[in-house]
Amino acid sequence: MTQKLRRLLFAFLTAAVLALVPATSAHAMTPVFGHRYQNGVGNVVAWINYSSGAGNWQWYITNATNNWMYPGWSNPIYVNYVSSNVGSNLDFHSNNDAYFGGGMTIIAWTTFFSSTGAPLDPTLSDWYYAEVHINNDVYSSPSISNDMALGTTIHEVGHALGLAHYNSNPYSIMCQTSYGRVVQRVQQVDNDSILYLY
Ligand SMILES: [Zn+2]
Numbered sequence: 001m002t003q004k005l006r007r008l009l010f011a012f013l014t015a016a017v018l019a020l021v022p023a024t025s026a027h028a029m030t031p032v033f034g035h036r037y038q039n040g041v042g043n044v045v046a047w048i049n050y051s052s053g054a055g056n057w058q059w060y061i062t063n064a065t066n067n068w069m070y071p072g073w074s075n076p077i078y079v080n081y082v083s084s085n086v087g088s089n090l091d092f093h094s095n096n097d098a099y100f101g102g103g104m105t106i107i108a109w110t111t112f113f114s115s116t117g118a119p120l121d122p123t124l125s126d127w128y129y130a131e132v133h134i135n136n137d138v139y140s141s142p143s144i145s146n147d148m149a150l151g152t153t154i155h156e157v158g159h160a161l162g163l164a165h166y167n168s169n170p171y172s173i174m175c176q177t178s179y180g181r182v183v184q185r186v187q188q189v190d191n192d193s194i195l196y197l198y
Helices: 003-026 054-069 146-161 188-197
Strands: 044-048 079-081 090-095 108-113 129-135
Touching: 044 054, 054 079, 054 090, 054 129, 054 146, 108 146, 129 146, 146 188
Parallel strands: 044 079, 044 090, 090 129
Antiparallel strands: 108 129
16 A cells, blocks of 8 residues: 555545534434523522522532532532522522422423513523522422432423423433433433533
């Protein structure tokens, strides 16, 4: 084999390998809404609405934010709990099923707001604070294991941080349980999206 041919072959193989890389990395990150916390995640001020009953879920809530702070991969997240929601960025509420007319099957949901309290679409603009709402009735159901309840709380905090659903990957915390999520903690694909956003 001539040196020229060898170089050509090497160039071809390199091109073939590089062609594979974008396709792989495009699927290696949890989807994001497109926007994020306007002040970043280095000092997320969190508040638990005890009067709503969210104190019942305090163990899940604090373990959920701890899992985002220390998932096993580094990231800039720091969450600090305070006793007032004045200026807080991450509020946890418990909602009674009856408030919505009963029969709710959704476990929890997250909503996004500006600094003045205007609701925001996280696909359109950055947010100052997010609210995680936990459905008291569904959470109390014996069909949900403690580990899944924790996984669901971690999933909702993931939304608050800017992550969208990754239902094609059951090995992401952002896969919905109804799509067969098999993990209940932050995974590397989820942490990679935090690093991409912040
Ligand atoms: Zn979700």
